Amino acid sequence: MKKKKFTDIKDVNECFEVAERPVVESVDQIPSDLHPVIMAFYKEMVIAESANKLKGSDQKPDWRNPNQKKWFGWLRFLSSGSVDFYVSRYDCSFAVAGDASRLAFLDESDVRHAFNIAPDVFEDFLTK
């Protein structure tokens, strides 16, 4: 049987199944105006987790390991008010304040696919 790849995944729901994470609608303890951004963090994390799990890693990427490449997507803003995938790049020894090992991809090719299956999640993450 062909081993499943992240690029075979069609939508976010499948990411939740692969990562074995529950679908959560809200986090009531957090002020309600922040629910969308916190949910976007959670979904983006589950997407990265499913990608890395299909690469054979059950561990989240480790910022303390400078030899491990942590891939992130860079997005550009279109005049239409939406976002588009621009490029993927990795960090080893520097990190921006919003970086999280839980949002990093271990493989460059998975980064663009993540954006392709869930552009709304990435947009919510940036804008909500």
Next chain:
Amino acid sequence: MGKDNNELSTIEVSIQMDGVIQKITNLVVSNSILEKVNKTISRIEADRKANIEKEIKQLYKQIDKDYKLLKDFNLMTFKMKKTEPETQSQSLDFTLQEAIAMYPSASEALKSKLDAAFGKKALITDVLERLKDASIEEFYQEAGRPRITSVSELPEDLHEYILSVYDGIVMYEAVNQGQRLSYLDTTTRKYQAWFNLLSSGSVDFYVSLCHCSLAHAGDASRLSAVSAKAAETLGKNPACQNVFQNIMNK
């Protein structure tokens, strides 16, 4: 025939402070005390500079003495309820915002009173200066957000990570002073702190950088600052570094 000195009367004790008459208490007293009370009140009225609190305390001492005397002779048929006069304390009737506004031009004497009332740190006008070495609790107070300790709907292993993200959002809200950045507005600069990742596993502030029309996937408008100085304030604050480290590692 003279008055019966043990005959009881009820009197109302009031004082006048700054033109306002304030009732202190009702007292049931004997005529001998009533006479003393009247004298005392006359004295207070005659001399407005008198120390009112001292006078009232003296009055109570006299009443105490009389009370014991009457009790000794089994003449007491009532219970005398005493109420200590309220201390007339001075107060600074300013809100924190008013105090912050007047602080720079206040006299040294007023500054020291404002410092004592609100705390010196709270009166620093520049929010970034105030938060330079603030605790996370102080960032929450500045942003007016509730501190939470649990996100029970999410898987338990993610609680620490999500709570750190919430801490981070609140920290940026505090330095941004309510200004909400839009990533879709490509003309606005969004500043963030960048860190050196040290071999010890900790982080060290490196530089503040801004984006206009591009965004890194780890960016979020909620985790962006309105100025390089605001991002640097967070990047250099040890408590914030700890939060960023948790976001990266937890």
